[in-house]
Amino acid sequence: MSAGFQPHVHPWSLDARDYPADAALESRAAFLVRYALLAPSYLNAQPWKFAIEGDEVLVSRDPLRRLPVADPADRELLLGVGAALTNLRVAAARFGLAATVRAEPEGVDLVARVRLSPTGPIERALADLFPSLTARRTDRGELRDEPLGDAQQRILARATACDRAHLRLFTVDPPKAALAQLIYESTVERMADRRYRDERVGWLRPGDGGETDGMASDKAGLGSGGFRTTTWVTRNFNIGETAGMRLAKLARANAALVVPFSGDDAASLLDAGQLMERFVLTATGLGMRCSFFSLPPNVARRPSEILDLMSADGIPQVIFRAGYPKARACRPTPRRPLRDVLVV
Numbered sequence: 001m002s003a004g005f006q007p008h009v010h011p012w013s014l015d016a017r018d019y020p021a022d023a024a025l026e027s028r029a030a031f032l033v034r035y036a037l038l039a040p041s042y043l044n045a046q047p048w049k050f051a052i053e054g055d056e057v058l059v060s061r062d063p064l065r066r067l068p069v070a071d072p073a074d075r076e077l078l079l080g081v082g083a084a085l086t087n088l089r090v091a092a093a094r095f096g097l098a099a100t101v102r103a104e105p106e107g108v109d110l111v112a113r114v115r116l117s118p119t120g121p122i123e124r125a126l127a128d129l130f131p132s133l134t135a136r137r138t139d140r141g142e143l144r145d146e147p148l149g150d151a152q153q154r155i156l157a158r159a160t161a162c163d164r165a166h167l168r169l170f171t172v173d174p175p176k177a178a179l180a181q182l183i184y185e186s187t188v189e190r191m192a193d194r195r196y197r198d199e200r201v202g203w204l205r206p207g208d209g210g211e212t213d214g215m216a217s218d219k220a221g222l223g224s225g226g227f228r229t230t231t232w233v234t235r236n237f238n239i240g241e242t243a244g245m246r247l248a249k250l251a252r253a254n255a256a257l258v259v260p261f262s263g264d265d266a267a268s269l270l271d272a273g274q275l276m277e278r279f280v281l282t283a284t285g286l287g288m289r290c291s292f293f294s295l296p297p298n299v300a301r302r303p304s305e306i307l308d309l310m311s312a313d314g315i316p317q318v319i320f321r322a323g324y325p326k327a328r329a330c331r332p333t334p335r336r337p338l339r340d341v342l343v344v
């Protein structure tokens, strides 16, 4: 790690004025990757790798950062990589580069190529999201139960569809209550699995400022009992019932629950992740915060009254909530340094 690198601070204190506008495209691309790695990922595993080849950024999954128990088919991994793609596209647009994403369905680890071009068309709406890249935080605290205004709804509605995925917003019962129930069931089911709890513990961190990935134990929903207590309790007790009730309660008080729907192939999941992040960045720009509720694969696919209520095409890949925060401060999470994720 480079001297003075603080993983909670440094990755988020990017200054657009440092963009090497006159340097070779490779150097400019490397600068853009700094924004890509600020994307959210399940348990902050940061399951991505980047490489620069000519005018392309190659984006791969990092097989060492998979979660075989929680995410055996890399569904959530690809949502996270899709989010990183959106960040890359937003940063590219801000600095006047068109970014064309091409999914690589045949790749083993390689999932997408992003071609950068100084002459292609720039999507203004993407560039406008740039300030949200460093402002976004996953906020697991209470949100205000305040409905979206018409203007906000109109702005957010622009970020709800793309080629292979779409988002649906749920603002009222009965679907919102049904989704809260689904979150409860998912949590109970996951936490009952000792292997899942062990895997989760492997990604919990003391949160002392030194680590570069994973989730600080005080964000794990067990209060501030400290790292050792949190990991011990998570490993040895099935706290699914309590955790599920707490999450279901959080899921009910907010402006909207949002669900990305898509197919299960890699290209569709990348699209779902891109769209999810576009929505989250748009919401961030409107002063809102989001947090995620992951869905175990079998729960998302189980035919149920809940899915009937949602009556949407495709598979619900994750649920997230969006709303106005009650408490303003929300500290940033760590990231790995650029040199660990970018292969030159």
Ligand SMILES: Cc1cc2nc3c(=O)[nH]c(=O)nc-3n(C[C@H](O)[C@H](O)[C@H](O)COP(=O)(O)O)c2cc1C
Residues within 6 Å of the ligand: 038, 039, 040, 041, 042, 043, 044, 076, 077, 079, 080, 083, 136, 137, 138, 139, 140, 214, 215, 291, 292, 293, 294, 318, 332, 333
């Ligand atoms: C696909 C996906 C699923 C996630 N699922 C959960 C979840 O179930 N519970 C949770 O607290 N956070 C969840 N997160 C949020 C991550 O934990 C969070 O992005 C990560 O810790 C980094 O923090 P940041 O988003 O504040 O940068 C999820 C994120 C993604 C992209």
